[in-house]
Amino acid sequence: MRRVVANYIFPVSQPPLKNGIVEFDDSGTILNMPDSKGNLTESGSLEYYNGVLVPGFINSHCHLELSELKGKITPGLTLPDFVSEMIAYKKQSDSANVLSAMVLHDDLMRRNGIVAVADIANTNRSIEVKYNSKIYYHTFVEALGLHGNADEVFSTNLKLKNQFAEKGLAVSIVPHAPYSVSDDLFRQISALAEKEISILSIHMQESAFENEMFTSKKGKLVDLFTRIGIDLSNWLPTGKNSFESIADRLPHHNIIFFVHNLYSSFQEIKKAIKDFKNAYFVLCPLSNYFIENKYPNLDIFLPFSEKVLLGTDSLASNTSLSILEEMKAIIIIKSGISFETVLQWATINGAKALQIEKVFGSIEVGKKPGINLITDFDFTNMQITEKSKLSVIV
Numbered sequence: 001m002r003r004v005v006a007n008y009i010f011p012v013s014q015p016p017l018k019n020g021i022v023e024f025d026d027s028g029t030i031l032n033m034p035d036s037k038g039n040l041t042e043s044g045s046l047e048y049y050n051g052v053l054v055p056g057f058i059n060s061h062c063h064l065e066l067s068e069l070k071g072k073i074t075p076g077l078t079l080p081d082f083v084s085e086m087i088a089y090k091k092q093s094d095s096a097n098v099l100s101a102m103v104l105h106d107d108l109m110r111r112n113g114i115v116a117v118a119d120i121a122n123t124n125r126s127i128e129v130k131y132n133s134k135i136y137y138h139t140f141v142e143a144l145g146l147h148g149n150a151d152e153v154f155s156t157n158l159k160l161k162n163q164f165a166e167k168g169l170a171v172s173i174v175p176h177a178p179y180s181v182s183d184d185l186f187r188q189i190s191a192l193a194e195k196e197i198s199i200l201s202i203h204m205q206e207s208a209f210e211n212e213m214f215t216s217k218k219g220k221l222v223d224l225f226t227r228i229g230i231d232l233s234n235w236l237p238t239g240k241n242s243f244e245s246i247a248d249r250l251p252h253h254n255i256i257f258f259v260h261n262l263y264s265s266f267q268e269i270k271k272a273i274k275d276f277k278n279a280y281f282v283l284c285p286l287s288n289y290f291i292e293n294k295y296p297n298l299d300i301f302l303p304f305s306e307k308v309l310l311g312t313d314s315l316a317s318n319t320s321l322s323i324l325e326e327m328k329a330i331i332i333i334k335s336g337i338s339f340e341t342v343l344q345w346a347t348i349n350g351a352k353a354l355q356i357e358k359v360f361g362s363i364e365v366g367k368k369p370g371i372n373l374i375t376d377f378d379f380t381n382m383q384i385t386e387k388s389k390l391s392v393i394v
Helices: 064-069 079-091 094-110 127-131 150-166 182-195 209-215 220-227 242-249 264-274 285-292 302-307 323-333 337-346 348-353
Strands: 002-011 021-024 031-032 047-053 057-063 114-121 136-143 169-177 201-202 255-260 277-285 308-310 371-375 389-392
Touching: 002 255, 047 127, 057 255, 057 277, 057 308, 057 323, 057 348, 064 079, 064 094, 079 209, 079 220, 079 285, 094 114, 094 127, 094 182, 114 348, 136 150, 150 169, 150 182, 150 220, 169 182, 169 389, 182 242, 209 242, 242 264, 255 389, 264 277, 277 302, 302 308, 308 323, 308 337, 308 348, 323 337, 337 348
Parallel strands: 002 047, 057 114, 114 136, 136 169, 169 201, 201 255, 255 277, 277 308
Antiparallel strands: 002 021, 021 031, 047 371, 371 389
């Protein structure tokens, strides 16, 4: 048994504990949290740390398959040109390089204190990495298709889903984005999701051109489809933004991760929470800034803090897969936001959304959440700083 103590423990499930003690066994399961009432007596069996202890982080949106693209994409392109560059690089990708990059960055995520990941997959390349990983993965097999081949696309994705499931990995089929999935494909994805009560994810309003496409069938996203040979002649604009346009194509009782929401309004978020009983909103601020030179408007999410999650997106649009770095970005974007709020987004909310909160998300007796130490912590303002660093305790 190990007994560790730090200046503060942030269990998430209860207020911070000054000079808190955590006892856990060799597997990392929390055995006890004796209350020191802020006062410690010397004990040779205690490990003392200067900093704060927090639960392991949940990365609620990632593309591990794209790890090979780190440093290869030009920042600030906006989404359509970002996608164009990414397509060009992916055509040149080498399977061995893709695999080694995934192995490396799976390990780095663990070293960055991440214990669970909601990860997008378009191929079976990540199966063995995830199977052998110390991280818990839920894989979202991503379906794309605007043409009249919904049956073929869905069948291909179903086979891929089964490959993950055969390894005992959590997996579900999900739509890529409002602008890249046909009505027929949406129907098949939703029907399976309702049948299996599966968790869904969809990229939502990551670009202003997404809304422009739905309102008028114009803009750089439409130009991109034309350039890469996707026929939009039978695709009709709705005159509404993307969120409104596809709301009735998704099941309203499943857990759904709406990812990015960079161009969403407060009213849209509020309506989504009303209409979708288990809606969550994943913020990836560093990726958003890399692609669009824009951060999400945190003010529209703060009233719904229990529904907010954090993700890193991929290394095609980020310099690292670190939730701590996303947290640092948030305190810069929104001065005055509390550390406890951001920590909630990085831990328990993601655990609940992935339905793994019995193990992860908070430091509680009986759980095995992982424990991270954050140093260079501002104890005056009870906040992380740009200099804060992380090390994994267990």
